[in-house]
Amino acid sequence: HDGPIETDAVIVGAGPVGLFQVFELGLLEIKAHVIDSLPYPGGQCIELYPDKPIYDIPAVPVCTGRELVDSLLQQIKPFGATFHLGQEVTTVQKQDDGRFAVETSKGARFLTKTLFIAAGVGAFQPRKLRVDGLDPFEGSQLFYQVRNPADFAGKHLMVVGGGDSALDWALHFATRGEDGTPKARSVTLLHRRDGFQAAPASVTRMRQLCDAHDMQFLVGQITGCETRDGRLSGVEVTGADATTRVVPLDMLLVFFGLSPKLGPIAEWGLDIERRQLKVDTEGFATSVPGIFAVGDINTYPGKKKLILSGFHECALAAFAAAPFVFPDKKIQLQYTTTSPKLHKVLGVE
Ligand code: FAD
Numbered sequence: 001h002d003g004p005i006e007t008d009a010v011i012v013g014a015g016p017v018g019l020f021q022v023f024e025l026g027l028l029e030i031k032a033h034v035i036d037s038l039p040y041p042g043g044q045c046i047e048l049y050p051d052k053p054i055y056d057i058p059a060v061p062v063c064t065g066r067e068l069v070d071s072l073l074q075q076i077k078p079f080g081a082t083f084h085l086g087q088e089v090t091t092v093q094k095q096d097d098g099r100f101a102v103e104t105s106k107g108a109r110f111l112t113k114t115l116f117i118a119a120g121v122g123a124f125q126p127r128k129l130r131v132d133g134l135d136p137f138e139g140s141q142l143f144y145q146v147r148n149p150a151d152f153a154g155k156h157l158m159v160v161g162g163g164d165s166a167l168d169w170a171l172h173f174a175t176r177g178e179d180g181t182p183k184a185r186s187v188t189l190l191h192r193r194d195g196f197q198a199a200p201a202s203v204t205r206m207r208q209l210c211d212a213h214d215m216q217f218l219v220g221q222i223t224g225c226e227t228r229d230g231r232l233s234g235v236e237v238t239g240a241d242a243t244t245r246v247v248p249l250d251m252l253l254v255f256f257g258l259s260p261k262l263g264p265i266a267e268w269g270l271d272i273e274r275r276q277l278k279v280d281t282e283g284f285a286t287s288v289p290g291i292f293a294v295g296d297i298n299t300y301p302g303k304k305k306l307i308l309s310g311f312h313e314c315a316l317a318a319f320a321a322a323p324f325v326f327p328d329k330k331i332q333l334q335y336t337t338t339s340p341k342l343h344k345v346l347g348v349e
Contacts, residue, residue, distance in 0.1 A: 004109035008325045009100050011081075011116045014088045015043020016219075017310035018118030019072040024318035027336070029345055030325050033112075034081050035104055037088040037123035038258075042069035044296075046308075047124055047258060054248030058308055068307075078347045084108050087108050088123045090290075092268040098324075100290065109315025113290065114321040117270075117277060118310075120296040122260035129160065129254045133225050135231070141232045142252045149173075150182075152251055157184040159195075160222065161175030161255035162191035167202040169253060174215040187215040188247060190237060194219050218247070224239065265297075273299055284313045290324050292317040 009025055011018045014036035025032050040046060045054075045065035053062045062069070087106040092115060095101055103112040126144035128135075134142055146152070152173055159170040166189065173184040189206065194217075196203050209215045224236035226246055234248040263276050271278040271287035276299035279285060284292050294317050295310035303309070322331045336342050343349050 004101065004111045005033065007031065007113045008112065009033070009114045009116060009321065010035065010089075010100070010110050010112040013043060013118035013120055013295070013297070014038070014041035014083065014085070015118060015120045015295060016045055016068060016307050017120070017314060018043070018116070018240050020311050021078055021116050021118055021294060021314040021317065022076040022079055022081040023072075024314040025321070026076065026081075027334075027342055027345060028318050028322050028325075028331060030114075030318065030322065031079070032081045032116075032279060033084060034106075035084045035087060035089050035102075037086070037105075037125060039086040040074065041083065041085070042066070043124075045069050052068050054307070056306065056308065064271070076316040078345065088125075088263065090264045094288070094290075098290065108279045112304060114324045116317060116321070117265065117286070117291065117293040117297055118258065118295045119262075120267055122262040122265070122275075124260050125263075126254075127256035129222060129252075129256065131222050131225060131235075133227070134222075134252075137232045137252070141250065142254065144254055144256075146253065152184050152253070154185050155250040156186045156188075156248060157251045157253065158188045158190055158247065158249045159253045159255070160190045161194045161257075162193070162198065163255060164202065164256065165255040166191070166200045166253075167196065167198040167206055169255070170215060171202060171205055171209070174209050184251075188249070189215060189217045190220060190222070190247075191217075192219070192221050193240075221243055276303075282316070284317040285320055288323075292321060325348040 008030045011021050011032050011034045014034050018034060034129040045068055050066040051064050053064055055062055062235050087104040090105050091103045093101045098111055099111050100115050117237060146169060157173055159166050170187055170189045174187040176183050210217050220237040220239040222235045223238040234246045236244050237247050238244045242327040277286050277293040278298055279293050279298045279300050281300050284294050286293050294313040296305045334342050
């Protein structure tokens with residue numbers, strides 16, 4: 001894409017509220033682009049409690065976080081929103097023509113008439129390993145996610161962490177992948193204790209591979225690093241016995257989970273109160289006309305961080321945004337039950 005994508009609406013955040021914003025905008029015939037730092041939609045529901053039951057979604061007596069997100073994705077399908085995942089919205093700048101220039105960490109650019117911030121508790125980002133001297137190797141020898149598995153083939157690899165991601169990737173690189181990707185030269189799994197928060201079958205498999213000397217498991221923490229000729233050559237691992245030894249390696253993969261960061265939103269010139277965007281409750285407008293904030297990211301007197309409150313906010317924000325998109329159109333409330341026009345936009349004629 002050469003020029004920016006010109007659109008009526010950009011939604012920052014694909015959590016439950018960002019997803020429902022697509023629906024409410026869609027009913028008013030406003031097309032949206034949705035951006036999320038996570039590689040999949042669902043926000044907290046998917047990242048923090050995919051299999052836990054939710055009991056307070058109106059008219060849904062019980063559903064899991066994942067089921068709620070699946071239903072929302074199905075519900076918004078008619079509106080054909082475009083998703084831009086795995087990238088964070090970094091800058092938002094008001095243009096002279098009143099539109100907003102929006103840019104993501106992957107270089108995607110938008111020019112939009114309205115912006116909906118549904119950023120929840122912030123962008124989910126990998127928790128970093130804090131060890132002096134390691135940061136410069138991020139992206140070359142230190143990784144927090146696997147973008148290209150082939151990069152690790154034939155390398156001496158250390159995987160750090162005790163959850164599913166750490167176990168899955170350690171197993172992946174210790175055995176020839178089903179897709180034929182070559183193995184790492186050696187795999188060392190490092191975790192601070194001999195106990196895992198991962199699928200029991202993965203743990204069993206890991207122990208089998210260790211017994212067969214196809215990989216190694218160490219208990220300990222990285223406390224330092226060694227470099228040679230400007231490259232990371234090894235890490236110092238301090239074990240439970242408080243002794244420190246150097247483990248040589250080529251590549252380091254760290255899976256400490258994800259934590260939300262408010263990040264760049266604080267720099268967009270919006271009125272913020274205790275890490276929340278202040279809005280009016282008439283249209284959930286922020287202090288900048290054309291920018292709206294819905295869901296957990298906003299604050300107003302009486303705010304409750306509930307999904308159902310976020311859904312309501314989406315409806316009013318869509319109506320408040322319509323004049324920015326259609327300055328000359330009078331927008332009327334219509335019922336999905338009876339409106340032929342809404343049936344048309346929903347594709348249920
Ligand atoms: P989020 O779900 O937080 O989604 C925001 C998204 O925005 C994230 O995916 C994030 O990566 C993305 N984002 C943020 N900043 C950027 C950026 N700059 N660029 C790109 N993307 C960005 N609520 C209920 O109503 N009922 C319950 O039973 C319930 N149970 C819960 C149980 C747990 C354990 C937790 C943690 C919460 C629970 N909640 C419950 C609260 C509910 O999950 C939140 O209210 C809801 O997820 C808020 O939705 P949201 O879309 O506003 O934000």
